[in-house]
Amino acid sequence: MPQANVVMNVRKLNNTVSIIDIEGEVSAFAEDTLMEAYSEASSPTTRTIILNFTGLEYMNSSGIGLLVTLLIRINRQKQRMLAFGLSEHYKHIFELTRLNEAIGIYDTEADVLAVA
Amino acid sequence: MSTSSNSPDEKQKVIPRDAAYWAKQTSFKVSNAPSGSLNLNVDGRKALSPLQGFGQMWQKTYRVRLEDTNIQPSEVIKTWKENFPKFWPKGNRFYAPLTGIAPGEVALLNLSMPVGMKLSTGVVVLYADDESFTLMTPQGHMFAGWITFSSFENDGCTIAQSQVLIRANDPAYEVGFRLGGYAKEDRFWQDTLKSLAEYFGVKAQVQTQKVCVDPKLQWSQAKNIWHNSAIRTTLYTMSTPVRWVGQSFRRKPETNN
Numbered sequence: 001m002p003q004a005n006v007v008m009n010v011r012k013l014n015n016t017v018s019i020i021d022i023e024g025e026v027s028a029f030a031e032d033t034l035m036e037a038y039s040e041a042s043s044p045t046t047r048t049i050i051l052n053f054t055g056l057e058y059m060n061s062s063g064i065g066l067l068v069t070l071l072i073r074i075n076r077q078k079q080r081m082l083a084f085g086l087s088e089h090y091k092h093i094f095e096l097t098r099l100n101e102a103i104g105i106y107d108t109e110a111d112v113l114a115v116a
Numbered sequence: 117m118s119t120s121s122n123s124p125d126e127k128q129k130v131i132p133r134d135a136a137y138w139a140k141q142t143s144f145k146v147s148n149a150p151s152g153s154l155n156l157n158v159d160g161r162k163a164l165s166p167l168q169g170f171g172q173m174w175q176k177t178y179r180v181r182l183e184d185t186n187i188q189p190s191e192v193i194k195t196w197k198e199n200f201p202k203f204w205p206k207g208n209r210f211y212a213p214l215t216g217i218a219p220g221e222v223a224l225l226n227l228s229m230p231v232g233m234k235l236s237t238g239v240v241v242l243y244a245d246d247e248s249f250t251l252m253t254p255q256g257h258m259f260a261g262w263i264t265f266s267s268f269e270n271d272g273c274t275i276a277q278s279q280v281l282i283r284a285n286d287p288a289y290e291v292g293f294r295l296g297g298y299a300k301e302d303r304f305w306q307d308t309l310k311s312l313a314e315y316f317g318v319k320a321q322v323q324t325q326k327v328c329v330d331p332k333l334q335w336s337q338a339k340n341i342w343h344n345s346a347i348r349t350t351l352y353t354m355s356t357p358v359r360w361v362g363q364s365f366r367r368k369p370e371t372n373n
Contacts, residue, residue: 028266058134061243061250061264065175065281068166072173072330089132096142096242097252097262098165 004029005058008037016047017116019109023055026063034066042077048116049074052109054085064097071102080104084112137245139220144238144254146222150211153224156352157345158238161254166329169260169283170337171290173330176282176302179323180309182274185316189267190246192276196265196312197249203311205304219244223251229346230292234353237345253285256343258293260285276312278305283334286341290333302326 006024013019018041026034041049051067074081084106086094094100106112142163149155166173182192196203197217201210207228213221219241227235235258239251248266253259261282268275280301284290293301306322313320341347 058132060134060137060245060248061262062248062266062279065262065264065279068281069175069329071167076330087130087132089135093138096139096163098163098168102167 004031004033006030006033008033010037010040012041012043013113013116015043015045017050017113018042018046018048019050019052021052021055023057025058026056026066027058027060028062028066030063031066034070038070038073042074042079046077047079049079049081050109050112050116051081051083052085053083053087053090056086056090059090059093064093064099067099067103071099082106082112082116084109134245137219137243139240139242141220142240142242142252144222144240146224146238148214149224150214153209153211154226154234154236154349155224156236157256157343157348158222158224158236158254161238161256161343163240163242163252163254164257164260164285165252166261166281166283168337168340170286170334170340171284171293172328172333173261173283174280174298175327175329176280176305177323177325178278178302178305178309179325180276180313180318180320181270182276182313182316182318183320185274185318187274187316189269189274192267192274192312192316193247193249193265195315196267196276197244199315203308203315205307205311208304213241217241217244217249230296233346234349235346236349236352253282255285255340256345256348257285258289258297258346259283260337260340276309278309280305281329283330285337286344287338288341288344288347 009021011019020037020041071081082104144158144161146155146158201212204210209226211224213223215221221241222238224238229235237257239253242252242262243250248264250262250264252262259282263280266277284293309322
């Protein structure tokens with residue numbers, strides 16, 4: 001199977017908030033990388049997981065599916081998922097797929113941290 | 117703590133290379149229904165993601181290995197797009213868009229249901245590139261979600277794959293699926309992949325992997341039953357004689373004038 005062309009960096013801001021910086025391509029091949037990043041970002045005290053899409057270069061429908069399964073996993077842990085840094089194109093994709101109804105979307109890191 | 121460096125203005129200027137593959141919109145509108153098709157429960161419906169459905173969320177992956185062929189993944193997807201209806205199991209009709217499977221196009225589905233019932237619904241092409249395409253369902257479809265058809269290489273062998281990420285759309289469908297509908301759905305996609313493999317001269321078993329992503333029912337979405345296409349198609353079929361009589365009465369004054 002092709003290798004994932006994506007890098008994810010986890011920043012734990014405090015006991016309750018973590019950010020996953022996504023750089024590269026989100027497709028089916030990013031599954032392991034994304035789930036590992038989530039495992040690293042999540043702890044028993046974590047309440048908010050923030051996805052930083054500033055470095056997103058490509059996403060296909062399998063990538064959107066991956067975000068849905070991650071969202072369910074996060075919700076089952078009684079955490080919430082927020083996102084920022086989406087370009088207009090990817091904001092539109094979130095609207096098409098109605099992910100924007102389940103994930104809080106903000107323009108900048110400062111905006112999202114104000115509500116996290 | 118590090119912060120992101122790309123400015124939002126710079127990002128807006130760059131057109132992502134996936135831009136052409138996504139639908140511009142996912143509204144359901146059928147302008148030219150193919151002859152012989154029943155165009156019901158499609159026009160004006162909203163597309164649904166797996167998050168808007170009622171039942172348990174399932175991710176099911178069906179895979180077939182196209183062993184001993186030199187076929188490339190892009191050729192598999194090209195063939196699949198061009199011949200999509202041919203690979204469907206008998207008794208079910210997929211009326212492909214006249215322009216083919218392309219982002220934003222709507223296809224009509226006339227499906228066979230248990231006890232001779234028919235179901236008329238549709239799908240919209242959410243995404244389509246050279247190695248995959250995804251169909252998204254409307255309100256009233258059995259499922260809320262999408263199905264992705266893809267092909268890729270693994271250990272030197274080309275794989276063809278269907279992957280659904282779905283919830284049953286309403287309580288009636290959920291009950292139906294638990295009473296055998298899920299098994300029927302599995303056979304549907306397994307038979308489709310077998311037909312695709314046979315097209316390339318391969319007889320192979322289909323590998324199936326099922327993951328219950330969310331076992332919870334979303335009772336807030338029970339209202340989806342209002343759009344249930346199986347119920348609406350049945351009511352439409354049952355009322356056909358009444359419509360015929362009504363139409364014949366309406367025509368009479370015109371012939372006298």
